[in-house]
Amino acid sequence: MRLLSAMLSLTLLAVACTAGAAPLPAPRQVDIPATGLTLHAQLYKPDGDGPFPTVIALHSCGGLSGQSEPVLLRYRDWAEQLLKTGHAVLLPDSYGSRELDPQCGVKERRVLARRERVADINASRQWLQQQPWVARDRISLMGWASGASALLWAVRPQLSPRGAGPDFRSAIAFYPDCRISSGLGWSARVPTLLLIGADDDVSSPSACRQMVDGARGRSALARIVVYPGAAHDFDRANLPLRAIAGVDAALPERGHIGTDADARKDSRQRATEWLAR
Template sequence: MAAAHAAPALQRVDLPPLPSGVVLRAHWLPAEGGDRRPAVLALHGCGGLYAKGGGLAERYRETTERLHAAGYAVLMPDSFGSRGLRDVCQTRYRDRSMNVAQRVQDARAALAWLAAQPQVDTRSIGVLGWSNGATTALNLLEQRRAHPEPGEPAIAGAAVFYPGCGPLAKRQAALETVPLLMLLGALDDWTPAQPCVEFARSLQARGGGDDITVQVYEGSYHGFDGTTPVRLRADVPNGTSSQGVHQGGNPEARAKSLAALDVFWSRVLTTRTAP
């Protein structure tokens, strides 16, 4: 029997200090090969990057391995741990010490760091986010459109799992025009799908969403791409019910969403060879 392949080894890196003085720590996995390769900036959810045992949570470990196997570099900033936090899921939105605006600044700093790496194809950088990280990704596109910074690398595409779209839809946010993939759960009672569906339609109607794909998976709750059974989390106060929120995987939706994600990256993250 052939030996199993070892998981790729992530490197811990410190990004240059933010204007606030925070040193953003991140996990970095360069792609194999000597040429410039596409890269994905991956933004964790409100639970942070880590499992209870201290290692990367299954979702992020699996994602890193999947992207690396496809030939992409991966950067995962640790927005929470860099500020002494573990997670914020159990804290009401208004009481959180770490907000989406701060995470957008983290993402912009991480993109700048990625663009400075000699092995990264700066024309082929994607952004991926889950839940709070997905909301951050959408707000990143809004801020980059409203307040572009000189020399910022282009974003080749953004993929988001179950973001919170309510505030974006309410203010009719305008986003930087990039290919966008939204992966949503029809039964999500934490970050409901409908505001994202309506927001995507609004973007398209306003001429800012020619390349938006929205997938809503039936029978699926928040975290449908995971492998844990669905459970009621009475400790989370930010859903549509005072009883809590449901979270857990749906095997069919998991398989379909990961396949859709693979197709999306293969379309938008294309390494361009020099003539």
């Protein structure tokens, strides 16, 4: 009888804990007018009327969605984190909107970070500026890998967005490829945080450090954090470190990827603090 009572108590406790954990709401697809196409995006928004600070989140070369899910787990994970801090999250689908599959291993890419993806970023900003639930002066950018590379182009002073409304509030770039930007005298017009692993052999931590160091004195606040021992995709949950075989079109062609628990935890805290500035 005591054993049965104990089991019942544990069951009730588990049910209570499950009931108390609010699941991530399903995203809502929105259609954004853009040059030459309709840009499809997935939107996570807190309950209520706002206005909410909002993050435009930019997917990597693997794309935004999976075969049966509109938003991959890695981005749902971040959306949940951002919703907890009161942010809405808009995830434009640069590939799906153009009926393209993942672009990691594509040699002749039709969607370039410095061109189409910057256009998608600016179209997303213009759309958000028209939404009554958006805090128009608190629209920020966050991107991963190729999405982070697009972010670096989008925040350059030469590419200040047209149209009414305040500029982006801030930007956070996870492990972009800085090799082109570092040779072009990169600088930012909005506060920009770059997070990358020291052992990232997909991107180039040394090029990113050179790029940020070279911008000092002629840029808005730009900071870089290099995590010792961390590889590409360090912020993804439950991803064992492994070498890339080069056969998955949704993954980079070379290098290593994997979770780094310490870097993941620290990056989430830093991102929260950066967006709260």
